[in-house]
Amino acid sequence: MSTPAVALPPAIAPAKVTPHVHWQDRLAHGLLLLCCVALALFLVGPLAAILVKSVQDKDGVFVGLQQFREYFATGALQRSIWNTLWVATTVTAITIPLAFTYAYALTRSCMRGKMVFRVIALTPILAPSLLSAISFIQWFGTQGLLKGLLGGASIYGPIGIILSAIYATFPHALMIVLTALLLSDGRLYEAAESLRTPTMRKFFTITLPGAKYGLVSAAMVVFSYTVSDFGIPKVIGGNFNILAVDIFKQVIGMQNFNKGAVVSLILLFPVVLAFLVDWSMQGRLQAQFTARAVPYVPKRDRWFDRAMFGYCCVIALLLLLVLGMAIYTSFIKLWPYDKSFSLRHYTYGLIDAGVINSFFNSLKMACFSAVFGTMFIFAAAYLLEKTRGVPLTKAAVRLLAAVPMAVPGMVLGLGYILFFNHPDNPLNGLYHTMTILVLSTIVHYYTSCHLTAVTALKALDNEFEAVSASLKVPFYKTFFRVTVPVCLPAILDIGRYLFVNAMVTISAVVFLYSPSTQLAAVAILNMDEAGEIGAAAAMATLIVASSTMVCVAYAIVTRFLLTRTQQWRNTTLA
Amino acid sequence: MTAPAPASSAGTAFLHLAGISKSFGKFEALKSVALEVKRGEMVVFLGPSGCGKTTLLRIVAGLETQDAGSIVQDGRDVSRLPAIKRDYGIVFQSYALFPNLTIRDNVAYGLVNRKQGRKAIADRVRELLKLIGLPDAGPKYPGQLSGGQQQRIALARALASAPGLLLLDEPLSALDAIERVRLRGEIRALQQRLGVTTIMVTHDQEEALSMADRIVVMNAGRIEQVGTPREIYEFPATAFVADFVGKINVLSAVAEGGSRFRVGALSLTVARPDITAGTAVKLYLRPEEIGVHVNGAAKLDAWPARVAKVEFLGAFCLVGIALDAADVPPLVANVPRQVADGIGLAAGQAITVSLPPGAMRVLG
Numbered sequence: 001m002s003t004p005a006v007a008l009p010p011a012i013a014p015a016k017v018t019p020h021v022h023w024q025d026r027l028a029h030g031l032l033l034l035c036c037v038a039l040a041l042f043l044v045g046p047l048a049a050i051l052v053k054s055v056q057d058k059d060g061v062f063v064g065l066q067q068f069r070e071y072f073a074t075g076a077l078q079r080s081i082w083n084t085l086w087v088a089t090t091v092t093a094i095t096i097p098l099a100f101t102y103a104y105a106l107t108r109s110c111m112r113g114k115m116v117f118r119v120i121a122l123t124p125i126l127a128p129s130l131l132s133a134i135s136f137i138q139w140f141g142t143q144g145l146l147k148g149l150l151g152g153a154s155i156y157g158p159i160g161i162i163l164s165a166i167y168a169t170f171p172h173a174l175m176i177v178l179t180a181l182l183l184s185d186g187r188l189y190e191a192a193e194s195l196r197t198p199t200m201r202k203f204f205t206i207t208l209p210g211a212k213y214g215l216v217s218a219a220m221v222v223f224s225y226t227v228s229d230f231g232i233p234k235v236i237g238g239n240f241n242i243l244a245v246d247i248f249k250q251v252i253g254m255q256n257f258n259k260g261a262v263v264s265l266i267l268l269f270p271v272v273l274a275f276l277v278d279w280s281m282q283g284r285l286q287a288q289f290t291a292r293a294v295p296y297v298p299k300r301d302r303w304f305d306r307a308m309f310g311y312c313c314v315i316a317l318l319l320l321l322v323l324g325m326a327i328y329t330s331f332i333k334l335w336p337y338d339k340s341f342s343l344r345h346y347t348y349g350l351i352d353a354g355v356i357n358s359f360f361n362s363l364k365m366a367c368f369s370a371v372f373g374t375m376f377i378f379a380a381a382y383l384l385e386k387t388r389g390v391p392l393t394k395a396a397v398r399l400l401a402a403v404p405m406a407v408p409g410m411v412l413g414l415g416y417i418l419f420f421n422h423p424d425n426p427l428n429g430l431y432h433t434m435t436i437l438v439l440s441t442i443v444h445y446y447t448s449c450h451l452t453a454v455t456a457l458k459a460l461d462n463e464f465e466a467v468s469a470s471l472k473v474p475f476y477k478t479f480f481r482v483t484v485p486v487c488l489p490a491i492l493d494i495g496r497y498l499f500v501n502a503m504v505t506i507s508a509v510v511f512l513y514s515p516s517t518q519l520a521a522v523a524i525l526n527m528d529e530a531g532e533i534g535a536a537a538a539m540a541t542l543i544v545a546s547s548t549m550v551c552v553a554y555a556i557v558t559r560f561l562l563t564r565t566q567q568w569r570n571t572t573l574a
Numbered sequence: 575m576t577a578p579a580p581a582s583s584a585g586t587a588f589l590h591l592a593g594i595s596k597s598f599g600k601f602e603a604l605k606s607v608a609l610e611v612k613r614g615e616m617v618v619f620l621g622p623s624g625c626g627k628t629t630l631l632r633i634v635a636g637l638e639t640q641d642a643g644s645i646v647q648d649g650r651d652v653s654r655l656p657a658i659k660r661d662y663g664i665v666f667q668s669y670a671l672f673p674n675l676t677i678r679d680n681v682a683y684g685l686v687n688r689k690q691g692r693k694a695i696a697d698r699v700r701e702l703l704k705l706i707g708l709p710d711a712g713p714k715y716p717g718q719l720s721g722g723q724q725q726r727i728a729l730a731r732a733l734a735s736a737p738g739l740l741l742l743d744e745p746l747s748a749l750d751a752i753e754r755v756r757l758r759g760e761i762r763a764l765q766q767r768l769g770v771t772t773i774m775v776t777h778d779q780e781e782a783l784s785m786a787d788r789i790v791v792m793n794a795g796r797i798e799q800v801g802t803p804r805e806i807y808e809f810p811a812t813a814f815v816a817d818f819v820g821k822i823n824v825l826s827a828v829a830e831g832g833s834r835f836r837v838g839a840l841s842l843t844v845a846r847p848d849i850t851a852g853t854a855v856k857l858y859l860r861p862e863e864i865g866v867h868v869n870g871a872a873k874l875d876a877w878p879a880r881v882a883k884v885e886f887l888g889a890f891c892l893v894g895i896a897l898d899a900a901d902v903p904p905l906v907a908n909v910p911r912q913v914a915d916g917i918g919l920a921a922g923q924a925i926t927v928s929l930p931p932g933a934m935r936v937l938g
Contacts, residue, residue, distance in 0.1 A: 019639045019655070020659075462668075464672065466657065
């Protein structure tokens with residue numbers, strides 16, 4: 001006979017059940033806590049140090065907002081704020097349409113050579129931002145080939161900053177817009193076509209709304225990059241003051257850390273704002289993408305394809321002219337007087353002058369950052385996404401992982417000096433060491449890497465850990481045997497990203513190096529200041545060459561992995 | 575801690591759940607659930623999404639922690655143990671096979687950790703692959719197999735270490751219709767052959783009816799009824815169970831005393847002990863219990879009616895029926911195709927329907 005639901009009295013009093021925590025879970029929780037502490041120490045500590053410093057006078061006495069009032073009273077600051085904002089806005093307004101059209105050509109036309117155009121457009125990422133500044137000086141400077149084009153205006157100042165920043169930010173904007181355009185659903189276009197929608201209308205009702213969030217996100221990234229970048233205005237800015245250079249002048253020039261802290265906080269403001277806009281857009285960009293979307297396949301259209309091809313040729317040529325000029329400069333005797341081929345900038349300018357060590361320092365720093373950064377970031381993301389319990393620690397790690405994107409390198413660097421150079425900090429031995437350069441670089445680029453790791457981990461089946469537990473296999477075994485191999489492409493991608501950025505970074509590390517740990521990008525800055533523009537170009541060329549090699553190696557290794565060791569990926573139904 | 579299992583049900587009961595409650599924020603997923611599962615039995619948790627069936631399974635597995643209540647498995651209180659300390663194998667809807675490992679390595683995954691010899695492991699894997707009917711799958715990768723084959727591998731992996739309890743979380747939901755029917759027969763046969771105590775979660779009533787020794791029907795965090803498939807289908811204990819399992823006609827009625835119930839202008843006979851006259855009840859009748867005849871033979875419990883529509887479903891026809899008597903809601907009858915063809919069933923036709931008293935269920 002059937003037994004209807006019997007409401008048996010509970011066998012035990014309904015006291016809260018406290019589960020036994022297995023030592024493996026404790027291990028996972030402990031590691032996660034360690035990640036949290038590390039992020040607090042190397043991110044929150046330095047930022048807090050800036051906050052403290054900004055409300056103190058030179059002798060460390062609390063003065064409230066006195067420093068801010070003094071600084072705002074000087075007209076120089078207001079000019080810097082205004083300069084920073086209008087330059088960044090101009091760069092954004094020019095870069096975004098350029099990048100959008102380029103991305104549109106790559107996704108919506110049937111032109112030839114898409115692969116080549118794509119690769120060329122991404123080359124600026126491989127170079128330090130200083131390279132474009134040097135190159136523009138060569139083209140348009142006092143002895144520039146195309147000086148006449150400027151009609152008497154000087155490249156040293158806003159024009160130079162804007163041109164260089166457009167070059168440096170173009171690939172960043174392109175990648176974001178490209179992703180947004182690639183995610184669009186081809187079925188929308190088919191539906192529009194069946195309704196005989198004119199092309200222009202399709203563009204304004206489907207393409208543009210679809211790419212809207214991507215465009216806003218790209219604009220925010222370009223804006224923050226330009227506001228935060230310090231290398232370009234330092235080299236080509238002349239007497240044109242902007243905030244990032246002000247921090248440098250206050251700290252390095254006048255040794256006024258309090259004022260530096262004040263300017264840092266002011267610089268932080270627009271970047272945090274842009275970050276918040278971008279963050280909210282990222283969420284919507286993902287929500288827009290449905291798993292069932294069908295990729296758009298462009299149709300041939302002779303005139304449109306030709307126009308797009310022409311546009312991409314022009315842009316690609318301009319990008320190559322910038323990169324090419326720097327490389328060319330490094331291989332000739334003296335621009336523009338003696339254009340004969342020479343390696344003297346490498347042999348005499350770099351090796352004999354001993355500056356070449358800074359290149360090796362950079363390589364070392366980039367390798368350490370790539371290896372240790374990838375290990376830490378991926379492990380932290382794994383513990384965050386795939387272990388159970390400790391919700392508060394997880395929330396903290398999640399928040400801390402998002403913060404670095406909103407912190408300009410100058411601000412982070414200054415925070416590191418203030419925090420780690422403090423005599424009472426037991427870690428002050430780190431100051432000026434390779435370790436602190438590596439740490440600051442990892443923290444500086446943490447957010448993008450973290451997001452890559454989280455995306456890769458979220459693509460894995462959620463029940464791997466549950467299955468392992470039921471099979472009595474410790475989680476760390478499954479981590480090494482399954483999670484890491486399956487996520488290997490993403491892990492390598494993180495490593496490459498860290499390496500390339502570590503090779504070109506300057507803003508955070510410019511405060512942290514010592515003569516023995518000087519980095520290549522910093523050396524470029526110093527050589528440029530000393531008028532050694534040929535040697536500076538040679539160093540920039542070396543950076544581009546080494547980053548290119550790493551990217552090529554990455555491409556080869558990834559392809560090898562996909563075809564050989566990861567044959568399970570592209571399996572067909574037997 | 576928990577008192578030992580009550581004497582009455584000791585001996586055969588393998589798993590005792592008592593007073594299991596679980597809330598997610600304000601949402602009460604489980605409200606003091608109690609259940610016993612016998613050794614070697616296959617129990618199916620059946621219910622709509624959000625009824626708490628998966629949560630209950632995950633609590634048994636230790637993948638969620640109950641707020642209150644106890645779980646005793648094979649005489650051992652496992653209420654507070656982490657998943658890794660419990661004894662079960664589990665199969666998920668998504669298969670959760672490790673994509674970078676071969677089928678052989680997937681099946682051996684839990685064995686390798688038990689310090690068995692290589693030979694012993696290889697033998698065991700071969701035995702399991704044979705058991706699930708895929709003896710040659712060993713060197714392949716999961717991506718090279720069909721969904722149904724992957725789920726068989728997941729089953730082999732869960733059974734590899736001969737666990738005392740097998741948990742199946744909607745194992746067939748990701749498969750296509752044909753594969754689903756085939757695999758449900760195979761899983762049931764395998765379960766009976768190995769005699770492993772099994773709990774399966776599903777929202778598919780057909781799956782539950784065809785596979786279970788006993789079905790646990792759940793709704794809104796509570797157990798509505800526990801019984802064999804026949805008991806659940808023929809004697810639903812609550813209105814929810816009657817509605818959820820199979821198709822059923824529902825008639826609002828008022829008891830007239832004795833075995834008579836008034837539905838609109840009709841007075842129906844129901845084989846059922848007396849209910850106080852005047853009580854409002856609901857009468858439940860399965861579509862296949864309704865008899866459809868053409869010649870209005872003056873049968874007992876038969877009424878004149880008209881065919882509203884005929885829906886052809888292959889082996890059966892669903893027949894919409896409007897009774898001639900006033901204020902009686904339309905009924906649906908399930909008529910075998912041969913019978914329907916025999917009487918030339920068509921919309922608008924005058925018929926006689928019989929409503930057998932013995933098939934009518936009365937629920938409050």
